Amino acid sequence: MKATALANSNIALVKYWGKRDERLILPNNSSISMTLDKLHTTTTIEFSDRYKEDSLKIDGRKVVDGEEFGRAVHQLNLVRKMSQSHLHARVESENNFPKAAGLASSASGFAALTLAATKALGLHLDKKELSVLARQGSGSACRSIYGGFAEWQMGTRPDGSDSYAKQIAPKEHWPELCMVVTVVTQEEKKIKSRPGMSQTVANSPLYKAWLETVEGDLEKVRAGILEKNFQLLGATAEVNALKMHATMHTATPHIIYWEPRTITLMKEVMRMREEGLEGYFTIDGGPQVKILCLEKDAKKIMKRAREVKGVQETMLCQAGEETKIIEKGLF
Numbered sequence: 001m002k003a004t005a006l007a008n009s010n011i012a013l014v015k016y017w018g019k020r021d022e023r024l025i026l027p028n029n030s031s032i033s034m035t036l037d038k039l040h041t042t043t044t045i046e047f048s049d050r051y052k053e054d055s056l057k058i059d060g061r062k063v064v065d066g067e068e069f070g071r072a073v074h075q076l077n078l079v080r081k082m083s084q085s086h087l088h089a090r091v092e093s094e095n096n097f098p099k100a101a102g103l104a105s106s107a108s109g110f111a112a113l114t115l116a117a118t119k120a121l122g123l124h125l126d127k128k129e130l131s132v133l134a135r136q137g138s139g140s141a142c143r144s145i146y147g148g149f150a151e152w153q154m155g156t157r158p159d160g161s162d163s164y165a166k167q168i169a170p171k172e173h174w175p176e177l178c179m180v181v182t183v184v185t186q187e188e189k190k191i192k193s194r195p196g197m198s199q200t201v202a203n204s205p206l207y208k209a210w211l212e213t214v215e216g217d218l219e220k221v222r223a224g225i226l227e228k229n230f231q232l233l234g235a236t237a238e239v240n241a242l243k244m245h246a247t248m249h250t251a252t253p254h255i256i257y258w259e260p261r262t263i264t265l266m267k268e269v270m271r272m273r274e275e276g277l278e279g280y281f282t283i284d285g286g287p288q289v290k291i292l293c294l295e296k297d298a299k300k301i302m303k304r305a306r307e308v309k310g311v312q313e314t315m316l317c318q319a320g321e322e323t324k325i326i327e328k329g330l331f
Ligand code: PMV
Pocket: 011, 012, 014, 015, 016, 017, 031, 104, 106, 107, 138, 139, 140, 141, 193, 194, 284, 285
């Protein structure tokens, strides 16, 4: 009745932005991501009749109400329903990186919660079933079930049974590919992706163009990964991120996740490229800049990023492992 899971976060190279079904978390477009080896969430869950209610602790802080609590309980309810259990749970979760600051903590968080909860209640789900379930906690979580590179196929069925991720390539496929993750602020973002997305879908005049061009980006990024064509992958991922942000910038009211340091870093990546140091940036729902590069240039790129004023932290990541059960629990 107790299990601990470790899930790595993932960063999208073709972003998911906008839902066709808010309750089931069904996207308007497919997306592709790289699971990272250094940013993870560990979650221990115990179900027991000793517990009179669900309890949740994240990074040592008790969460007793609000959206975060509600979403975790919703996910527990989905798992309880599958295993016909009425037991309450004690959940403890720890991230090894700042939460809700655009480093995909909801992806690793819900992937870990989903696997730990299903294992604790004795369910043995395959990856597809786990991905469908994790998706209903946070869309991007469905990709973190897999290691290496994953594609979340949007699906067309109204019940979401065909909306889940599949692995494109394992982490061993391209060990030279790196992602330098920079942290420019540890602050939690003011607008979460959920309201951010619905605001954009509701009225950004550019949202239609996003949907019209995303299929082409998916093809290029898929080919870039499979053929290990770094230039194709990087250049497509960079423009894809800028297109997603352009849709938010043109929503009413608009959403701008970038800080001045975000832009300084973007410019620095462009300058490095002109000098022959090949890196490409991507940015999610937050101010942090992640730089795709090859191992041979990673140290130099990290150093240059660290020299940018205000950059607080840089982490060198490679493709990481799938979500898994581990022995050592948090309680
Ligand atoms: O799954 P969510 O609700 O955290 O949304 C993720 C949105 C982006 O990070 C901006 C893009 C993506 O595909 O991960």
